[in-house]
Amino acid sequence: MSPLNSMLRTPNHRIALIALLVITLDQLTKQIVLRLIPYTQEKVVIEGFFKFVHWGNTGSAFSMFRGNNGLLAGVAVFALLVLFLSRHQFDSRTLLSQVAFGLIFGGIMGNLIDRLWAGRVIDFIYFYLQQQGGTEIGFPAFNVADSAICTGVGLVFYITWRSDHAGERLKAKG
Secondary structure (H helix, E strand, O other): OOHHHHHOOOHHHHHHHHHHHHHHHHHHHHHHHHHHOOOOOEEEEEOOOEEEEEEEEOOOHHHOOOOOHHHHHHHHHHHHHHHHHHHHHOOOOOHHHHHHHHHHHHHHHHHHHHHHHOOOEEEEEEEEEEOOOOOEEEOOOEOHHHHHHHHHHHHHHHHHHHHHHHHHHHHHHO
8 A cells, every 4th residue: 555545544534634735835935935025025916906925923813912912822823722532423424524724724724823823813915906106995805724724614604514514404304
């Protein structure tokens, strides 16, 4: 049996592999940003709509709780522990749920590495609209880890919704 086949044999191994892929992609993209864009600088990709930036976030999503990097690192460790211990409460037998949990674990780990290594989360993807007069209305900058977490949580909601509706259909037939 090849090493990849043995790695993919159990749901936990698949979750771990997906998390490892997310961490690798997240950290690789952040290293590219660190090498190519000086801190607080921006590179316009599509004028008035999209930039690569090199911004740091010591807060949580949308920069809430800014300046609490250490506390948020502790929250991330706690969240990883709770997710790990409660993963059996969800149906982790399906590939979709394994992907969801792998994305969430990998995303949390990617941002935790930043918090511990750089003292801040490195954000670099920034969508915005340029208004007349030069002011910008923008979505908060984010990174691969943030995208993985949001996608994973979205999948968990979808899986839960689908499961709830399947139960309702069974009750209606019964």
